[in-house]
Amino acid sequence: MGVTIKDIAKKAGVSYSTVSKALRDSPLVQKPTKNKIMAIAEELGYQPNIAARSLVSKKSWVVGVVWPSVERMTLSALITKVNKELEEKQYTTVLSINEIDSAIQTFQRFQVDAILVFRDQANSPFELEALDTNIPILFYGTQSDQVSPVVDVNRKKAIELAVEHLSKLGHKKMAYIGNLGEKDTLQQEKVQTFQHMLVRKGIESGGIPLLNGLEASEGYRAGRQIIQAASPPTAILSGSYDLTRGLFQALHEAGLSVPQDISIASYDHVPQMLEFDPPVTSVGVPIEKVAEEIAAILLRMIDQTDVQQTYLLDPELAVRTSTRHRINQ
Amino acid sequence: MGVTIKDIAKKAGVSYSTVSKALRDSPLVQKPTKNKIMAIAEELGYQPNIAARSLVSKKSWVVGVVWPSVERMTLSALITKVNKELEEKQYTTVLSINEIDSAIQTFQRFQVDAILVFRDQANSPFELEALDTNIPILFYGTQSDQVSPVVDVNRKKAIELAVEHLSKLGHKKMAYIGNLGEKDTLQQEKVQTFQHMLVRKGIESGGIPLLNGLEASEGYRAGRQIIQAASPPTAILSGSYDLTRGLFQALHEAGLSVPQDISIASYDHVPQMLEFDPPVTSVGVPIEKVAEEIAAILLRMIDQTDVQQTYLLDPELAVRTSTRHRINQ
DNA sequence: TTGAAAGCGCTAACAG
DNA sequence: CTGTTAGCGCTTTCAA
Numbered sequence: 193m194g195v196t197i198k199d200i201a202k203k204a205g206v207s208y209s210t211v212s213k214a215l216r217d218s219p220l221v222q223k224p225t226k227n228k229i230m231a232i233a234e235e236l237g238y239q240p241n242i243a244a245r246s247l248v249s250k251k252s253w254v255v256g257v258v259w260p261s262v263e264r265m266t267l268s269a270l271i272t273k274v275n276k277e278l279e280e281k282q283y284t285t286v287l288s289i290n291e292i293d294s295a296i297q298t299f300q301r302f303q304v305d306a307i308l309v310f311r312d313q314a315n316s317p318f319e320l321e322a323l324d325t326n327i328p329i330l331f332y333g334t335q336s337d338q339v340s341p342v343v344d345v346n347r348k349k350a351i352e353l354a355v356e357h358l359s360k361l362g363h364k365k366m367a368y369i370g371n372l373g374e375k376d377t378l379q380q381e382k383v384q385t386f387q388h389m390l391v392r393k394g395i396e397s398g399g400i401p402l403l404n405g406l407e408a409s410e411g412y413r414a415g416r417q418i419i420q421a422a423s424p425p426t427a428i429l430s431g432s433y434d435l436t437r438g439l440f441q442a443l444h445e446a447g448l449s450v451p452q453d454i455s456i457a458s459y460d461h462v463p464q465m466l467e468f469d470p471p472v473t474s475v476g477v478p479i480e481k482v483a484e485e486i487a488a489i490l491l492r493m494i495d496q497t498d499v500q501q502t503y504l505l506d507p508e509l510a511v512r513t514s515t516r517h518r519i520n521q
Numbered sequence: 522m523g524v525t526i527k528d529i530a531k532k533a534g535v536s537y538s539t540v541s542k543a544l545r546d547s548p549l550v551q552k553p554t555k556n557k558i559m560a561i562a563e564e565l566g567y568q569p570n571i572a573a574r575s576l577v578s579k580k581s582w583v584v585g586v587v588w589p590s591v592e593r594m595t596l597s598a599l600i601t602k603v604n605k606e607l608e609e610k611q612y613t614t615v616l617s618i619n620e621i622d623s624a625i626q627t628f629q630r631f632q633v634d635a636i637l638v639f640r641d642q643a644n645s646p647f648e649l650e651a652l653d654t655n656i657p658i659l660f661y662g663t664q665s666d667q668v669s670p671v672v673d674v675n676r677k678k679a680i681e682l683a684v685e686h687l688s689k690l691g692h693k694k695m696a697y698i699g700n701l702g703e704k705d706t707l708q709q710e711k712v713q714t715f716q717h718m719l720v721r722k723g724i725e726s727g728g729i730p731l732l733n734g735l736e737a738s739e740g741y742r743a744g745r746q747i748i749q750a751a752s753p754p755t756a757i758l759s760g761s762y763d764l765t766r767g768l769f770q771a772l773h774e775a776g777l778s779v780p781q782d783i784s785i786a787s788y789d790h791v792p793q794m795l796e797f798d799p800p801v802t803s804v805g806v807p808i809e810k811v812a813e814e815i816a817a818i819l820l821r822m823i824d825q826t827d828v829q830q831t832y833l834l835d836p837e838l839a840v841r842t843s844t845r846h847r848i849n850q
Numbered sequence: 851t852t853g854a855a856a857g858c859g860c861t862a863a864c865a866g
Numbered sequence: 867c868t869g870t871t872a873g874c875g876c877t878t879t880c881a882a
Contacts, residue, residue, distance in 0.1 A: 194629075194859095196858095196859060196860085197859070197860070198859080206868075206869085207868065207869045207870075208859090208860085208869095209860090209861080209862085209868080209869065209870075209871090210867090210868055210869070212859095212860065212861060212862090213861090213862095213868090216861085220867065220868080221867070221868080222867060222868090225867085225868085239626065239629055239630050240630060240859090240860080241576070241630065241632065241858090241859050241860070242572070242630045242631050242632070243571070243572040243573075243575045243576040243581070243631075243632060243858085243859080243860090244572075244576050244858070244859035244860040244861090244874090245859080245860055245861075246572045246860095246874090247570070247572040247573050247576055247858090247859080247860075247861095247874045247875065247876090248859085248860050248861045248862080248873075248874045249860080249861060249862085249874085250874080252572070259616070271618065272618060275618060275619070284627050284630075285617075285618075286615050286616070286617060286627075287588070287615070287616040287617070287618065288614075288615065288616070289600065289601055289604060289614075289616065290604070297568065298613050298615075300523075300568055301568050301569060301570065301571045301613075302571050302572075303570065303571070303572060407737075408736075408737065408738060409737060409766070409767075409770060412770075437738070438738075441738060441741075523875095525874095525875060525876085526875070526876070527875080535852075535853085536852070536853045536854075537853095537875090537876085538852080538853065538854075538855090538876090538877080538878080539851090539852055539853070541875095541876065541877060541878085542852090542877090542878095545877085549851065549852080550851075550852080551851060551852090554851085554852085569875090569876080570874090570875055570876070572874085572875080572876090573858090573874070573875035573876040573877090574875080574876055574877075575858095575876095576857095576858050576859065576860090576874090576875080576876075576877095577857075577858045577875085577876050577877045577878080578858085578876080578877060578878090579858080
């Protein structure tokens with residue numbers, strides 16, 4: 193079917209191994225020869241056959257990504273960035289929407305060079321050991337089994353940064369949106385840190401409503417609940433971008449303006465925070481940074497360079513105009 | 522690294538070509554021999570090497586799916602179903618989040634057996650001809666270039682069914698939520714059909730607000746706008762599941778009950794329609810049916826069986842309790 | 851019914 | 867620098 197290196201070799205009048213070398217940009221081929229070969233390859237629309245290459249080189253130049261069952265916007269953006277990053281290093285990214293274990297099996301048969309698993313509370317637990325694969329696996333999003341390396345955001349520090357910021361601005365009563373109860377350990381960690389910070393800083397709680405999910409509608413619901421209290425807080429910290437969207441809707445509807453009437457800060461360091469009116473003070477690890485980090489670690493794992501067990505990424509605080517000094521009333 | 526057929530052959534005391542046959546369940550191998558080989562393969566945790574297999578057989582048993590840039594819930598469910606369907610036929614599904622053309626190139630190198638493209642208004646236009654691949658490509662979601670087969674829902678008929686239903690219930694004033702203006706041809710078709718139906722049935726328009734997107738929040742906004750009118754409609758037809766979610770929020774908030782105060786019907790035939798309170802009358806092609814159809818067509822394309830140019834799936838109306846006779850007032 | 855052997859497209863020694 | 871050659875793991879004739 194497709195064009196092979198033999199076709200190119202014939203047309204260029206060289207041996208096909210020379211073509212192979214030239215295509216891989218080997219220094220063992222003369223510049224002119226190389227150029228000529230490249231040109232012919234281009235002309236013929238040559239596409240290397242992954243199967244053949246990976247069969248002999250034991251390397252597929254493919255990274256498999258296990259896509260989480262629940263998809264939130266930030267993850268979607270993150271995966272796109274990781275893909276781009278890897279592409280620069282000649283790797284192709286391929287996704288699977290299967291359950292973690294069967295996805296890993298598929299990737300195994302593909303002989304992918306590494307696997308990235310986006311894990312969330314929704315996907316089923318599984319035994320990594322049982323799979324016993326020698327393909328390096330990197331997890332994102334949760335402290336896992338100590339078997340495979342994990343990349344995660346230092347959520348605790350992020351919340352601390354945010355509360356600290358609001359506290360410095362003089363806020364004495366704050367609410368938090370993003371409490372999913374005990375079932376979700378990721379969110380739980382943020383909630384607990386928030387509570388600890390209130391105590392430590394001597395701040396009164398303005399409510400930490402229990403949510404049913406992380407969609408914008410839940411942020412809307414929680415926001416309404418908080419501002420309708422007899423004595424509402426002067427600042428609200430939201431646990432995610434989507435929740436913040438809903439929160440803004442509730443505030444807007446109630447005729448409250450930010451930051452005059454209330455200060456808003458949000459977890460999730462995504463560019464979209466700037467699209468709010470006003471731009472939202474946010475805390476978290478910039479998505480580009482996470483993507484770069486993930487790509488870099490994957491590459492190191494592929495190269496067999498030793499990697500740490502856990503990478504806890506440091507969050508950053510980006511102060512914008514949605515937060516300001518509390519007005520004494 | 523992995524276990525190969527040679528390992529199995531050695532352990533079973535047969536030639537490796539026999540193992541190959543046995544594993545493919547060939548009739549050329551005796552039952553007992555076959556069983557023995559199967560058992561050993563299982564025991565050794567044998568995983569066939571896709572690269573090798575596809576190299577020689579010119580078939581990868583992989584179907585590539587080009588994931589749309591904008592992801593809506595229904596598509597996510599659909600892709601999962603298609604995957605399941607294909608899995609039963611021994612095919613593995615792999616996704617790419619790249620732009621259509623580069624995704625197709627990647628799949629080409631993988632020698633996938635077929636490509637499924639979920640197309641939406643957001644992903645960039647491209648020239649299929651330019652790619653000139655001989656891998657069969659199936660599009661979903663829009664009338665395309667007449668080069669490759671397309672599967673699509675008969676949106677026109679769907680809207681007709683819905684309006685007809687509401688009209689029969691005596692509604693004389695209806696609103697439609699889902700108008701994205703002229704930029705989105707898919708939505709445009711539904712809007713236009715709705716308008717035509719109003720004329721044909723002598724129904725008054727209760728508003729067809731222009732939206733900025735298809736998220737739930739837009740449904741909420743439009744819903745509020747519609748019910749706040751001086752003389753609101755007695756029925757609303759929503760253009761998608763997400764919009765309906767937002768619409769319900771708006772109705773709930775305004776203290777309107779469905780279907781006592783207003784009848785609601787929605788496009789998108791997904792199971793989640795039953796989770797509303799009350800369950801929502803919906804119209805569209807059941808997602809399982811779409812998935813089955815897509816999988817079947819892909820399989821036929823792989824087998825070189827000739828397929829039609831366009832498959833326009835017939836929508837179904839599922840009447841639930843969110844719609845009822847108009848109350849004379 | 852089983853085994854031997856060729857070869858898919860490519861990379862990587864090794865020779866020249 | 868360029869060419870020759872041996873496989874990678876598997877399927878598939880062709881022989882036995």
